Amino acid sequence: MKKKEEVTITFYAAECGEFHDFGEYTKCKTLEEAYKKYQKYCRTSANMCPAIEFSIHDPDSIYSDMEYPLPLSSKDRGDLELVPYYNEHPLVNEAIRQVEQLQKQQEKKKHRDVSR
Structure with a gap:
């Protein structure tokens, strides 16, 4: 009996979210x-539209191993809603929650640095 593969998620940072060959594209x-x-890309290459992307690895899905932009907040789900598999996927929803937390931490750090 074959063991069912675990569904996982991988993240990428893109210096240019639209055209990956126009800058660094890093598997993280x-x-x-x-x-x-x-x-870092937002500071150094903001005009190139940096992005965080993800790929779900699911042998039972036609979307397996495709790269897709990660919304940076639950309010910004526009394109994600076009693909119900991604929009409803628990790993993607958890990643959105985590990136919102990372952004809140970044904002708090900025406020601390400014008030010094």
């Missing part, structure tokens, strides 16, 4: 790593 070990690279 964690969402936190992808977010840090994304923040």
